[in-house]
Amino acid sequence: MQITQNVICLEALKYLSETTQHKCKTAIEIYQDKDGMRTDDIxxxxGQRGDKKGGDVWTSFYDKVKEVKDYHRRFSVNQGMPEQQNSEWFYQRAFESDKTDTLFSGEEDLGKRVDMLELFSAFLNIKKITTQRRTSFREATFVRLKxxxxxxxxxxxxxEQTVQKEFHELDYIEWLKTFDQFHDISRYAKYREKPYLEYLEGLIGYLRGFLLRTQPLVNVEQLEQQFEKEFEERWADRSIPGWQEATHKDKLFCLPSNKLxxxxxxxxxxxxxxxxxxxxSELQKLSFDEQKQLVATTEEEDKKVAQLESRSAKWHDLLSDTIIETLSFLQKKQSQTVEEMEAEREASDDDEDMSDGEDIGSGAEGEDEDRPIYNPLNLPLGWDGKPIPFWLYKLHGLGTEFKCEVCGNYSYWGRRAFEKHFQEWRHAFGMxxxxxxxxxxxxxxxxxxxxITLYEKLKRDADEQTFRPDQDVECEDIQGNVMSQRAFEDLRRQGLV
Ligand SMILES: [Zn+2]
Structure with a gap:
């Protein structure tokens, strides 16, 4: 139940920080005194009176007392608000607003896993992609049979018979493993394809929302600014995998109809x-500038798609631990028998019964030790084996950016992600x-x-290490001078040894 508590606490913290900000704003407004009420009060x-009649400090004082008494006679319990709102009171309110029960779907299990079946089916419904998948399978089959x-x-x-027999449609697990590898999808299925754009928007909406639901304190706007900045740079130097070439330069692109x-x-x-x-003939009637404009529109079109892809990839990276956890959960489910599933469900029901009566904060932690720890932001683990808090992460400078040119100037945040990425697909693709x-x-x-320099050096080294008899065999002349075989042959030919 640690995860539930984690989310509940974060939600409560968010409520408190929002309330604090709201109160501060009110305080500032009071001090600025735009409506003049503070001046009136002072x-x-x-001793001044609003109606300009004469008076003194005491008459004003008793007027106020009367006003206050009247107010409390009319609104008996201060409209339900206590006289004093202390920290205890705010603490209670913070947990009252807990709505974690309705925040997650059953599949998401309170934020432990993602639930992306709907997006998967949206993907399957993009006809051009499904057709492309089948066509490439057919081509590969032909090459193999040939x-x-x-x-x-x-x-x-x-x-065709082999294709019929061996081809299988993409399944959810395969899709979940690879859905961030947008460069594998052909441009034909992307360019001016509304279903594809809608699919990407759906991905972003879900992943972004999921992060917000599980980590309500994360400043998503700031993250998004970072994403956009990085995207603009990579777009400018055309280093995004799959987008090095503009669509209008494709030989299968037809500018007059703006069609690929x-x-x-x-x-x-x-x-x-x-x-x-x-x-x-319509195109020919256009002026040179207008034609250039047309080309620019196709580039805008490219950029729109690339931007959505890159944004989805970023959210995917931030949630990669949760996605991996989902995959291992699904794979385990797939290999389980019905009996095993039943047994597991019963066990988890017991678990819930046990922790039901417990207070928030006091811990069912002992039971949770074996479970994977929920960590959507890839935060490093602290001394207790749990992810360190986000503010500590910031403090330690783990938000440091590492750029990789091989990856098309993609940014990795923190040393750990950076080191890990050398074995991952994006870097492998670049190499x-x-x-x-x-x-x-x-x-x-x-x-x-x-x-490139290192690769050339390695190749040279490898060349040098291969055995070449004329240079590598050593010879000795009668006097015992050591030389290479080639030198010996030269000398011998000249009759010197
Ligand atoms: Zn890289």
């Missing part, structure tokens, strides 16, 4: 049509693009130039 204390029988034609029924095609044949047949000719094997020699190398 004047009244000094190795065995070189005369095979792509249209051979054997290819899936294959040459489809494009050719489109270009013989009437509609296309009309579009071309593959440079045609350099991602071996341990290249750990900690983030500059493309350095990676």
């Amino acid at each position: 004047n009244a204390l000094a 190795k065995k029988s070189p005369d095979l034609e792509p249209t051979d029924p054997e290819v 095609f899936n294959g040459e044949a489809v494009m050719k047949s489109y270009q013989t049509g009437k509609q296309y000719k009309k579009k071309v 593959r693009a440079l045609k350099i094997p991602n071996t341990s020699h290249f750990k900690e190398i983030v500059k493309i130039e350095e990676a």
Whole structure:
């Protein structure tokens, strides 16, 4: 129940900090005295009366006393507010506003796991992506079969039969593992594709909301500013994986219709049509500046998609521990028998019964020791094995940014994430693009130039280490002088040894 308590406490803290800010604002307004009420009050204390009739300190004082008494006669219990609002009172209010019960779906289990089935089905409903997946599987199958029988034609029924037998649709677990690898999706399925844009917006909405629900104190606006800043930089130097090339430079792109095609044949047949000719003549009527404007619009279109992808990837990174936890949970469920599931459910029911009667803050902690610790922000673990508080994380400078050029100037926050990333897909992808094997020699190398230089040096070293008899074999002449075989041969040919 540690997690529930964690979320409840954070919610309470959020309530308290918001209330404090609200009170401070009111105090500032009172001191600024825009409505003049404070001045009136002070004047009244000094004996002045609002109606300008004569009076003194005492008459004003008794007037006030009468006013106060009247007020309390009319509103008996001060509208339900106690006379004094002390810290205890605010503490109680903070926990009264707890709504964690309704905050999470059953699958999310109070924020331990993500529940993204809806987004998964939105993904499956993007037709171009599903078709693309099947087509590439078919192509790979053909290549594989052709190795065995070189005369095979792509249209051979054997290819289709094998595809029928072996192809399986993407499942939830596979999708959850890979949904941040947007560069694997072809541009054709992205460019001016409303379903894809909506899917990305859904991803961002869910992940951002999930983080807010589990970590209500995190300053998301600040995070988002960081995301945007980084994105703009990476976009400017065209270093985002999958977006190095603009759509309008693709040879399957047709500017007059602002359309990206899936294959040459489809494009050719489109270009013989009437509609296309009309579009071309429209384009020709445009001025040079207007044509340039048209190209700029396609770039804007690219940027919009890339920006949404990069934002989703960032939220994904922040929640990666929760996503990994979800994956291992799902994989475990998949391998469990019905009996095991039943037994586990019963055990967890017992658990809840036991902790029901307990106060917040006093602990069921002992029971939770074996459970994975909830840590959506990848905070480092403290001495007690639990994530350190967010403010401490900031204090320790663990919010430090590490940029990696190989990853397309992607930023990693904190040493741990940075070190881990050398084995992860984004870095591996960058290295593959440079045609350099991602071996341990290249750990900690983030500059493309350095990676290339090192790779060349390693290749040279490897060359030198291979055995070349003319240089590496040592010979001795009659006097006992040691030299390489080549030198010996030279001397011998000249008749000197
Ligand atoms: Zn990297």
